Amino acid sequence: MDRVIQKKKWSTKRILTIVGIVGVAALIFGAWYFTSGNSKLNVDTDRITISEVKKGPYKDLIPVNGIVLPITSIYLDATEGGRVEEKYVEDGAMMKKGQPILKLSNTNLQLSLVNQETSVYNLLTQMQISRNAAQQNTVNKLNQMTDVESQLTEAERLYKLNKHLYEQKAIGSQEFKTSENNYNYLKQKKQLTNKILQQDSASNQQQLEQAKQSYAGSQNALSVMRKKVGDLVVRAPVDGQLTALDAEIGQNKREGERLGQIDVLSGFKVRVDIDEHYISRVFIGLAGTFSFAGKDYKLKITKVFTQVTGSRFQVDMQFEGAVPQGIRRGQTLQILLALSDETTAILVPKGGFYQQTGGNWIYKLNESGTIAYKTEIRLGRQNPDYYEVLEGLKPGDKVVTSSYENYGTMQELVLKKP
Template structure:
């Protein structure tokens, strides 16, 4: 008799099929719940700022603060120290070049100068005495030479006579040899005397030259000492306004100490501090403008200081044409420094998004206006109003330019009204 076999409801194949479908469904549910929530964010349109990508004239510039300073300032540093004896001009007054500002006293310098003068007088007297003695010795030597020459002539005459007489055997040979020896002796003595006079003359001239050189050297030293004494007077090197005079009568000052400055107020320069980020873009000849009392004034960079301190470097700017009549020393001015000429460029307004993205990406609003999708871009130059777009955006597109705080890991903004 045949046996009825019941069909199995759950086969192994069916279990695996249902398990795979359930796992896939579970994965889809997890992705839709967790994955999309981390990539999307609902944002109210009233809490963000949307701007259009546009093409317009663009000029790269920065706004910096500059301080008005005199066109030329000369610092008054003491050359020779001492005690302040007298002040001729008070702080804040106008001075002319060559005016005496104050006088120092320095007893040590004055005594040294007097000692040098005494040494010079002693040296001059020594030279005069030496010259007198030399002339007396020279006269004495010349007299001796004259005597020697006289005896030489006598000896020559006697020798010539005896030479004739010895031929006729009129005199003894001893007499002849005596006169000959005397003549030779006198002749030799005369030559030695002339040589001695010549050497003495050279020695006297050399000695006088040495004394003259010593006198000239001492005169130069006295000249330096005199200029040192002159330095006890502080003289105005330029015409201008005496500023910050730091000296009181009776006060002692050291060499090299600064006691003030003189400002030439015939013109002004503007000293500007600029962020070191722009050091490669700033050079002499760049122009800038500022507004004062409703008028615009032009400036030009005249000097760039390469040293960077506290994240800034300095430049000096001078006026191109007109100098404001009411500008004052130390006045702060807000200057628009032009880093490039005006050119057509693709632009987006500046906004808080840059702090989070560094200009590397931005949220672009879709044509329907209900979403903003993250997109990589590239920005170029900038000014206080706009960024230049060099890659990633098209004209007419809309972008979110407000702050991206909390959006760093979001790929898409869902814009809600």
Template sequence: MDRKIEKKTWTWQRLTLIGAGLALASVLIATIYKDAGTSRLNVEKERLLLDTVQRGVFKEYITLFGVVEPIKTVYLDAIEGGRVEEVFVENGSMVKKGQQILRLSNLELQLNVLNQEAQIVNQINDIRQTSILMDQQSLSLKDQALDVQFRMDLIEKRNRRNQDLYTDKVISQVEFEDTRDEFEHLKRRQLLLSNTIEKDSLFQVMQENQMASTLDLMQRNLNFARNSLENLIIKAPIDGQISSLDTEVGQLIIRGNRIAQIDVLEQFKIRANIDEFYINRIFPQQEGTFLMEGQTYTLRINKIYPEVTNGSFAVDLIFVGERPERIKRGQTISLKLSLSDDTQAMLLAKGGYYQSTGGNWVYVLDPAAGVARKRNITVGRQNPNYYELIEGLQPGEVVIVSSYENYGDKEELILK
């Protein structure tokens, strides 16, 4: 007799199938719950610029563009104005010290100099005439003193003879006293002349010193007046190359106008402008480098100009060691100016992302998931190529460094 076999409701196959379904449903529910608040955006990976975070040498520097200038320049200004009569050299020529560059003419100046010269010569002649009169007066006093001395000698002899004759009663008392009185008068006159000659000598010494000073001043004024005419010939004060000379024959040059400049080409400097943002980090003796014809050359800041114009200030850099042989005045040089020493740091390439994030976060690739996730970071110093990473990233991680302008505030980018 057949026996009815009842089917079991919970077989092991059914239980396994139900367990797998529940696990799959749990995963789907967990994924949906996890991603419920995450915003995503699809992007094409081929259009992205990527950079791998690495540890390396970081040096803070800025890139500058400088112009090659002579280390010494002398400007030629017109000391006297006038009309250009001759131009002896061409613009760009090499000149020697004392070489004539151009000649001016100024009729009014020439007449003024001649009149001034005539007045000075007349004054010099008056002073010399006064000196001659003083000498004549001195000679006259000395002549009078000699005459008095001669008369005293005669009267003294006569007085001694009359005294003997008066003693012998040969002459009268009146005659004797007249001779004696005349002798005493000559003695007093001799003393007066002696004092006068002494004072005249002192006065003459003072006058001679004063006249000598006046003559020296007059002579210097005369030389100055004559030099005014010599200033009409413009000469090179140093050896060098003349530039900015654009005068023509017949042109009127006003006194004080710039005529040309002479550059000393034996040494050069680099004049560069720096953004005012760095004004507190620029100091004398800071060094920079530039590459020319495959060789690196070193520069050092020699002078800082503190005036800020259009958001920048200027510095002069001079060469340390050798300089390029074929460097030319006016040439533009791209150089790197160091702001710090070499240090080890994590490096992230600069890119358009910084404008959107301010360096506060980036998208980091997850190759396994095919997405790039937003992550907060901290950056420190920077140079034209890299940012110094403080925290938030590890070496080897890949970051999107192109612009984030079209991504908004999406948490994840799905890479297609």
């Protein structure tokens, strides 16, 4: 007897067909989902850094490096050239003012000193001879004056006597005229002798002054020459530490050549290199801070060197308040230099996001913290810790500040906890 065979509702062919249709629909839906809206990427929250935007105090700080130097350094240059004969101390020695450091020899200079001394002694001898001659000449003139005065006195007596006798008709006019002429002659001779004596005295005085000036000039020249010879012994100009001594026995040093320097250890300063980009914003009085041995210290700019070398310029900073114990010359300090006073601003912590966005946008979290979406922003100043936010964010917003290197052009990040 024949039996009716019932047809299967879920045949293999039918199942495969349905699966295919569902797959195609899923592909179509996926394509529509990812192309019709914002591109999205799933991100684990433990692999990113989420920071909160806040409003707080802001200082425009830049990190710079400084080298500790003595507050004063005095260079030692060879005042006179010569050969190094002796070294009394070595590099690094503590010096007292006037203490000898090394000795140079210069035969030509020493010979010049001998010649100058001989010249001064010869001039002194010549001055003595001239003075003796002037004194002898003055004595002769005074003797002549004495003779004339004596003759004039006798002639005046005889003239007055003959005048009285002539008036009494006791002598003739010829005898009277002779005595009168002799008297007048001797008066004129006395006047002339006195004038010559005055001129001779003035001339002698002038010659004496000129001789004194010439001798004084020679003495000054001799003093200068002795000082030049004395400078062959190089001495410490102040108390301090001898550093960078560059001289060996037998070495020839030219005039003006650098021999070393004396560091005055009464205090320290810090020489800082700064990028030329900030040259218009750096001036005397700006402050900086640094940490040393777990403590913070303050510095202040006291001098700005405006010369730019290798795209950098330098400033000198001095310690404000306490100086760190144990600090040494040549140490490098990492300083935060404040380019402005403290202000209040909206701040976002610094992070790797800036390298991909240039500060033009950032991923901002929604209120539930499940999605971070691309948001345009505008940043202003920056310091080592924060960027100043000018537009696009407000205090309390949460943003992704870690690197965006792997996110490409994604518009949204779907945040998932692992």
